Amino acid sequence: MRDPLKDSAGYSLRRASIAMMGELAQRLLAFDLRMADVSVMMMIEANARITASAIGRALDIQRANMVPLLKKLEESGLISRAPIDGKSQGLSLTEYGKARLAQVRAEIDAFEAGLLAKVPDEHRGHLLPALDALWR
Amino acid sequence: MRDPLKDSAGYSLRRASIAMMGELAQRLLAFDLRMADVSVMMMIEANARITASAIGRALDIQRANMVPLLKKLEESGLISRAPIDGKSQGLSLTEYGKARLAQVRAEIDAFEAGLLAKVPDEHRGHLLPALDALWR
């Protein structure tokens, strides 16, 4: 069968993303976390007392969609909120959240290593810079 | 603000895909076609009388989801169906479909060129092989 999409960078970009995100989602199942949850937790860990709106701007997540996400993280005991002023609240990881994220990060690191291992040596170092050029 | 996702190939892969697919979707709006529609039309053009199931297997689209997609393409006059045997039907582009796809392909080509143009010279040639290694 002829494959008219064989030389399309756009199509391969999409398929590669779907394949890798599917694999990552599988790895995160054991933690009852989705990819967005983890990226938000990482943002909070790296920027204590950050607000939900600031995370949303950084990760391109609508403010409205942050609400149920943060609610779930809080109910799971992973994050806590502390008022900054009358309308903003700073987010932090709980001790449990930090410990849990450490475990998750081990899984993420294995995923990242596995991803890069799939790429032939001569192309590996070019992947991240090329991808970053497409959106950053 | 610290960005803990700066060195993540997985995250950049996802963001790059979202950014590029968003741009492509915008370009296809004028044709009232989605990305899946175009990839299916390309498969039909390159493999006349292919079946819906075969396209689904090649593009990783569930058979069930091919039904409304093909229905729309047929109602738009872009494709036609001809019975192969009692249970299979071969798909073909209509003359209008071929002409329309030629127009769409010009847009796609511009999109692909624009995508590659975003990537610095020294990384450009590595993008497609690296992406293909992640899913093909």
Added chain:
DNA sequence: TATTGTTATACTCTATAACTATA
């Protein structure tokens, strides 16, 4: 006036299960 957090809702895309008719 702009921003934060929030609620409610709609839309797109994809997945699943079941059914029929035929190979």
Added chain:
DNA sequence: TATAGTTATAGAGTATAACAATA
């Protein structure tokens, strides 16, 4: 028995609009 096409439905994930309270 396996496959093609189909129907109906469910679930993520994301987007939009509006609101109250505060900066």
